[in-house]
Amino acid sequence: MEDLIQQFFNVDIMMQTWPLMLRGLGMTLLLCAIVIPLGALAGLLVAVAGLSRSLAGRIAMRIYVDFFRAIPPLVLLIFIYSALPFAGINLSPLTAVVIAFTLNTSSFYGEIFRAGIESVGQGQWHAARATGLTAAQTLGHVIIPQAARNVLPDLASNTLEVMKLTALASVVSFAELLYSADMARSVTYNATPIVMAAALYLVIMWPLVRLAGRLEHRIAT
Amino acid sequence: MSNFERFLDTFFKWPIIVEYTPAILNGMLVTILIGAAVVVTGIALGLLLAVLRSYRLRIFSWPIIIFADIMRALPPLVLVLLFFFGLPNLGISLSGFTVLWLVLSLTLAAFAEEIFWAGITSVRKGQWDAARASGLTATQTLIYIILPQAVRITIPPLTNRTIAIVKNTALGTVIGVPEILNQATTAVSFAGNATPLTLGAIAYLVLFLPVVTLGRWIETRFAWKRA
Secondary structure, three states: OHHHHHHHOOHHHHHHHHHHHHHHHHHHHHHHHHHHHHHHHHHHHHHHHHOOOOHHHHHHHHHHHHHHHHOOHHHHHHHHHHHHHHHOOOOOHHHHHHHHHHHHHHHHHHHHHHHHHHHOOHHHHHHHHHOOOOHHHHHHHHHHHHHHHHOHHHHHHHHHHHHHHHHHHHHHOOOOHHHHHHHHHHHHOOOHHHHHHHHHHHHHHHHHHHHHHHHHHHHHO | OOHHHHHHHHHOOHHHHHHHHHHHHHHHHHHHHHHHHHHHHHHHHHHHHHHHHOOOOHHHHHHHHHHHHHHHHOOHHHHHHHHHHHHHHHOOOOOHHHHHHHHHHHHHHHHHHHHHHHHHHHOOHHHHHHHHHOOOOHHHHHHHHHHHHHHHHHHHHHHHHHHHHHHHHHHHHHHOOOOHHHHHHHHHHHHOOOHHHHHHHHHHHHHHHHHHHHHHHHHHHOOOOOO
């Protein structure tokens, strides 16, 4: 018991590493603030391409989505960060992370948006076009608002996955929460900083876990 | 050298492909082993927890809900580092393979429990009442009446979630598990060339593209249709 507290809940080490952890948390939130909108936006483009009338557009979308669903995000990240330099393309950790995670999450958001758009009846589309709206206006004002509502639970749980994904940035030495915690661990030879990181992740993720769960149940009933 | 030749030389260099393909194949074997172990234990544990929860006894429900919430909220890499670097301080040293298997199994169990639970609660209450009225015990009702109906609608979300979690076997590279990504990054630093990472990416595509396609098929095949 003594050992457990000493090694995992050491108050001295908590006091020492607190500022470092807070900075890491800030970087994690920054990553979320960049990757979530970019991924969602790119996902929307993917979904629209997938619903286009051209066969080439649909096939390209299917290949794009399946490719990035099959490749683990960490593999994509390490490829971009450590294989591209061999081709003379050197990216900072932040740039590599943003590119890798945008590609990865856009395929998941894309599938969700596509399912959402398909869930809106064809009649909505025809009616909107008949009242004189352009295709873009129909999509923006009529289809997407309804589609988003239909797939809200999936959007919430995917956004949660994106936030959890940011922890992988630690592998390419981007100083987000987990990287800071692991640095502190290796300096102090004590697991307390990782426990602190876990606690901070819980604090920011748990409301979303609950929200996603509640949305799912509301749709189900 | 033309640009295209330079591209081939960087990402598809033939001698390096020949030299490192065996290592990548070994990595694939390790990835498959961990993946299979995670699927079996994760789904079995998830089902067990959902069944326990369906007895609606607080002594079971609360710990299960707390477990599922924590495991769904934490990035798996946090737990991998905590188990791998933290537990030895308590005298518990687990191999990288064990840590990865444990963390991913627990993560999958949490998601599977929630999915099975949603399936169980989606079966109409009348089914319970009718089964109990016909003389089945609570456990018999669960096994013969509720679960067969519940499992069907859980298959699509469970498949997608399982794929996503099994892909996390790549995290093993961080703690030295010799799976595909680990073999590839090691080979890159030996060879001084990016080709092994290309091979690694191809290995993942070979393993997971069929699974992703299968998941898509299952999604349409088992789509939940309301009468």
